[in-house]
Amino acid sequence: MKILLMGNPNVGKSVIFSRLTGVHVIASNYPGTTVEYTKGTLKFEDKKVELIDVPGTYTLEPACEAEKVATEMVKEGDLIINVVDSTNLERNLYLTLQILALKKPTVVVLNMWDDAKHRGIKIDLEKLGKLLGVPVIPTVAVTGEGIKNLYTRLKDAKVPPHPTYSKDERWLHIGEIIDKVQVVTHHHHTLIEKFEDASIAPFFGILLFLVVLATSFQIIRFIGEGLIGYAFDPFFEGIYAPLIMKLSAVLGHGGFFHDIFVGKLINGSIDFGQSFGLVTTGFYVPVVMVLPYVFSFYLILGVLEDVGYLPRLAVLMDNIMHRLGLHGAAIIPMILGLGCNVPGALSTRILESKREKFIAATLMAIAIPCMAQTAMIIGLVGSYGGRYLAIVFGTLFIVWFSLGFILNKVLKGESPEIFLEIPHYRIPNIGALAKKLWMRLVGFLLEAIPFVLLGVLLVNILYTIGFIEMISKITAPIVTVLWGLPESAISALMVGFLRKDVAVGMLRPLNLTAGQAVVGSAVLAVYFPCVATFAVLIRELGIKDTFKSALIMMGTALIIGTVLNIIL
Amino acid sequence: MISLADMKVNQIGTVIRVDGGAGLAKRLEAMGIREGKNITKLNCMMMRGPIIVKINGCQVALGRGMAKKIMVEVGT
Numbered sequence: 001m002k003i004l005l006m007g008n009p010n011v012g013k014s015v016i017f018s019r020l021t022g023v024h025v026i027a028s029n030y031p032g033t034t035v036e037y038t039k040g041t042l043k044f045e046d047k048k049v050e051l052i053d054v055p056g057t058y059t060l061e062p063a064c065e066a067e068k069v070a071t072e073m074v075k076e077g078d079l080i081i082n083v084v085d086s087t088n089l090e091r092n093l094y095l096t097l098q099i100l101a102l103k104k105p106t107v108v109v110l111n112m113w114d115d116a117k118h119r120g121i122k123i124d125l126e127k128l129g130k131l132l133g134v135p136v137i138p139t140v141a142v143t144g145e146g147i148k149n150l151y152t153r154l155k156d157a158k159v160p161p162h163p164t165y166s167k168d169e170r171w172l173h174i175g176e177i178i179d180k181v182q183v184v185t186h187h188h189h190t191l192i193e194k195f196e197d198a199s200i201a202p203f204f205g206i207l208l209f210l211v212v213l214a215t216s217f218q219i220i221r222f223i224g225e226g227l228i229g230y231a232f233d234p235f236f237e238g239i240y241a242p243l244i245m246k247l248s249a250v251l252g253h254g255g256f257f258h259d260i261f262v263g264k265l266i267n268g269s270i271d272f273g274q275s276f277g278l279v280t281t282g283f284y285v286p287v288v289m290v291l292p293y294v295f296s297f298y299l300i301l302g303v304l305e306d307v308g309y310l311p312r313l314a315v316l317m318d319n320i321m322h323r324l325g326l327h328g329a330a331i332i333p334m335i336l337g338l339g340c341n342v343p344g345a346l347s348t349r350i351l352e353s354k355r356e357k358f359i360a361a362t363l364m365a366i367a368i369p370c371m372a373q374t375a376m377i378i379g380l381v382g383s384y385g386g387r388y389l390a391i392v393f394g395t396l397f398i399v400w401f402s403l404g405f406i407l408n409k410v411l412k413g414e415s416p417e418i419f420l421e422i423p424h425y426r427i428p429n430i431g432a433l434a435k436k437l438w439m440r441l442v443g444f445l446l447e448a449i450p451f452v453l454l455g456v457l458l459v460n461i462l463y464t465i466g467f468i469e470m471i472s473k474i475t476a477p478i479v480t481v482l483w484g485l486p487e488s489a490i491s492a493l494m495v496g497f498l499r500k501d502v503a504v505g506m507l508r509p510l511n512l513t514a515g516q517a518v519v520g521s522a523v524l525a526v527y528f529p530c531v532a533t534f535a536v537l538i539r540e541l542g543i544k545d546t547f548k549s550a551l552i553m554m555g556t557a558l559i560i561g562t563v564l565n566i567i568l
Numbered sequence: 569m570i571s572l573a574d575m576k577v578n579q580i581g582t583v584i585r586v587d588g589g590a591g592l593a594k595r596l597e598a599m600g601i602r603e604g605k606n607i608t609k610l611n612c613m614m615m616r617g618p619i620i621v622k623i624n625g626c627q628v629a630l631g632r633g634m635a636k637k638i639m640v641e642v643g644t
Contacts, residue, residue: 058598063591088626091600119625171602196627202614315629319617327631328618417631418618419595 001049002076003042003154006099007083008092009056010423012111014038015141015432016083017053020151024439025053027432028305031421032056032332032350035066037073044154052077058091060098065349065357074099079157080106081150086116086123086138087424089182093174096132101164105157106134109150113138115424120187128181133160142429192425200312200422209316212309220296224375227292236288241270244280260460274509282456285376285505286448291441293375297339298440306428306436310335311420318418324404325411326351327418330360337368340444341533344368345540355413359404361541362549365529366556367400369500372448376504377521384514391568392521395560399526403556447532448499455498459491459506468494482558483519484565486510496524498531515568519561527557570642572619573635575609581640583607588637596638600624607640 005013009031018024021040027033038053057070074080082099084092089110100106110116110123129136135156139146165173198204244262251258253265262270263277272284304310310332318328329350337344341364348360369377381388408415462468472479472490479485479493488510496503507520528550529537537546569584583605586593596602600623608622612632619635621628 059594061594061598063595088600088624090624091598091626094598094600171597197610200611200613200620200629202611202617311629315613315618315620318629318631319613319615328629417633418629419599419631419634420629421599422620422627422629 001044001047001078003044003049003051003079003081004054004073004077005051005081005083006054006070006074006077006095007056007109008058008085008088008095009421011056011083011085011092012141013056013083014053016081016109016111016139016147016150017051019141019144019147021051024435026436026439028302028310028436029308029423029426030305030310030332031423032066032329032347033305035069035346035349037069042151057095059095064352074102077104079154080104081109081154082106083109083111086110086112087119087121089121089123090174090178093177094170097165097170097173100132100134100160100162103159103164105159107150107154107157108132108134108136109146110136110138111141113146114140114143118187120185122183122185124181128177131177131180133162134158142432192427196422196425199309200315205312205316209313212304216300216304220293220300223296223299224293227295228288232288232292236272236284241272244270247279256464260457273505276456276460276506276509278453278456281502281505282453283449285502286372286445286452289379289505290372290375290448290501291444293378294339294371294444295437295441297371298437301335301339302433302436302440303428306426306433308423308425311422314418314420315422322415323408324363324401325359325408325415326356326404327415329418329420330356333360333364334368337364338371338374339440340370340372341365341368341529342447342536345533345536348540352416353413355411356415358541358545358549359407359411361537362407362552363400363404365533365537365549366403366526366553367396369396369525370530372444372499372501373504373525376501377525380504380508381514381517381521384517388514388518391518391564392525395518395522395564396525399556399560403552448501451499451530451532452502455495455502458498459495462494463491478558482565483523483561485516485520486512489516489520492520493524493527496530497528500524500530515565518568519564522564523557523561526553526560528553569639571636572607572609572621572638572640573632575640575642577609577611579642580606580608581642584639584641586638588634592634592637596634599628600626601628601638607638 005017007013014025014027014034020042023040025038034055040051041048042051054070054073055066057067060071062068062071080099082096125136135153137150137153139150199208248262261277261279263275263280266274270280272280275281314328314331317331321328321330333344333347336347344364345361348357351357351360377392381392468491472487475490476487479490480487492503492506503524575581583603586596610622611620616632618629618631
C-alpha cells in the first residue's frame with residue numbers, strides 16, 4: 001500500500017513527511033524545495049506502508065518537471081494526504097478538488113493552522129469536512145501540533161461521495177465552499193509583512209540584497225576560519241598528530257603501507273597538507289579544511305531558506321538571469337550549487353524548459369565551485385593574498401556570465417518568464433534549522449570522506465606503478481606549455497575528476513607561484529564536474545547533453561587557463 | 569480595461585480575461601489568477617523586470633510578458 005503526501009508547493013509536505021516517518025528530508029521556505037519524491041515507511045493498521053513525499057504542484061496538469069513527477073506518482077497512490085496551506089485555502093482547494101476527483105481515499109490536512117489564526121483567518125473545520133466529504137485535520141507541522149491526530153485519523157480516509165466537477169464548475173464550487181467555511185477578519189500589517197514588501201521593492205530590495213550578501217559572506221568566513229584556527233586545527237596538530245606519529249613508528253617510518261596510510265614524512269614529522277596518506281591528508285582535508293566552511297555555509301543558507309529569502313532573490317535577479325537565457329528562479333540551483341553541485345544540479349528541475357535546464361546545469365557545474373572546493377581555494381590561493389583570490393572568483397564569475405550570454409545567443413528557443421509564488425517570511429524554527437544543518441553535514445561527510453580516501457589511495461597507487469608519470473608526459477603540452485603549471489600538477493587534475501577539494505589540496509605541496517596557484521584553482525573548478533555531479537548531470541540532462549556540457553567545460557578550461565597564464 | 573503591466577503600483581483591479589494560449593491561462597488559474605478575481609499590483613522591478621502581484625492574500629511574481637496578457641478593469 002502506498003500513501004501519497006500531495007499539495008501545492010511550500011505548504012509543508014516535507015515537514016509532515018519527516019514527522020510521520022522519522023525520515024528526515026530537507027524542508028525550506030520556498031516553492032520547489034522537493035524536486036524528487038522521497039519514500040519512507042509508516043505503520044498503518046498494523047502493517048508497514050509506504051509514505052511518499054511528492055513534489056508540490058499547483059495542478060494535476062503539469063508545467064515543469066517537478067510537477068510532472070507529482071502527476072505521475074498520483075496513479076500509484078492508494079491513499080492521499082492532501083496538505084493545504086490554511087492561509088490560502090481558496091487557491092489550494094483547486095488542487096484538492098482535482099485530487100478528490102481521482103476517487104481515492106483522501107484526508108485533507110490544513111497545515112500552518114497557527115499562521116492562519118494570526119492572519120485573522122477562521123475556517124470552520126467541521127463544515128469544510130462535510131462539504132469535501134473527507135476528514136479535515138488542522139496541523140502545525142513545524143511544531144508537531146496535530147500530527148498525532150492526523151496519524152490516528154488516517155484510517156478514516158474516505159473516497160468523497162460527491163460528483164466530480166468540470167473545470168468551470170470547480171471555481172464556482174470553491175467559491176461556495178469558501179463562502180460557507182471561511183471568515184477573514186481584518187488584521188493590521190505586522191512589521192514582518194511590511195518588511196516583506198520592502199525587500200522586493202526595486203531600490204530597497206537591491207540594497208538589502210547587497211547587505212545580506214556581504215553579511216552572509218562575512219559570517220561564513222568568520223565562523224569557518226574561527227573553527228579551523230581555534231578548534232579543528234589545534235586538535236589535529238596537538239592530539240591527532242602524535243598518535244599518527246606512533247603509527248608511523250610502528251610501520252617503520254617508511255615503506256609501501258606506511259606511505260599509503262601515513263604518507264611521506266616531511267622533515268621527520270607529519271605535515272597534514274603534504275604527507276598525503278589516508279589517515280593524514282585523507283582526513284585532514286575533508287574534516288579540518290572543508291567541514292568548518294561547509295558548516296558555516298549551510299548554517300547561513302538554512303536561515304535564508306527558512307526565512308523565505310530565496311524567492312525574493314529570484315525576483316531581484318530575474319533581469320540579470322534573462323541575459324543568460326534563464327529567469328530569476330534559476331538563481332536557486334546556483335545558490336544550492338555553492339554548497340554542493342549535486343543538489344544544485346537536481347534543483348534545475350524547477351525550471352520549465354529543456355533549454356533552461358541545460359544552460360542552468362552547465363553554468364552551475366562550470367562556474368560555481370562547491371563549498372568544499374571554495375574552502376580549499378581560500379586555503380591555497382588566499383595564502384598569496386586576497387588579490388589572487390579575487391582573480392580566481394572574478395574569473396569564475398566572468399565565465400558564468402559570458403558563457404550564459406553566449407549560450408543564450410547560440411541555443412535556439414526562448415527563455416520562459418518567471419512565475420513564482422513568493423512565500424511569507426517566517427521566523428525559522430531553531431530545531432528544524434539544526435536538524436537540516438545536521439543532515440547536510442552528515443551527508444557531506446558520508447559523501448566526501450569515501451571519495452577523498454579513494455582519491456588519495458588512487459594517487460598513491462598510480463604513482464607507484466608509474467601511471468601518473470606516463471599521463472604527465474602525454475598532457476605536458478597543455479599543462480606545462482599552455483597553463484604554465486609544473487608537470488606534477490597533472491595528478492591533481494586527475495584526482496579532480498573524483499573530488500575537487502583534495503585536488504586543490506594536492507597543488508599545495510608543489511610550491512607554485514601565485515599565478516600558477518590561480519591558474520590551477522581556476523582550471524580545476526572549470527574543466528570537468530566531479531564524479532558525483534557528473535552522474536547527476538547524466539541523469540538530469542541525458543548523455544548527449546551532458547557530453548555537450550562537458551565539451552564546453554573542457555574548452556573553457558583550455559581558454560581561461562591559457563589566458564590567466566599569459567596575464568599573470 | 570488595461571493590462572496588468574500597465575497598472576500602477578498599489579492599484580487594485582479585477583481580472584477580466586487572459587489573452588494568450590490555454591497553457592498560460594491554465595498556469596495562471598492554478599495559481600489563483602483568473603477571471604473575476606481582485607488583483608493588486610505590489611511592485612514592479614526596474615528595467616522591464618518582473619511584476620509582483622497580490623492575489624488571495626498571496627504574493628506572486630510574474631514576467632512582464634505574462635502581465636501584458638492579463639487584462640484588468642481598474643476601479644475608479
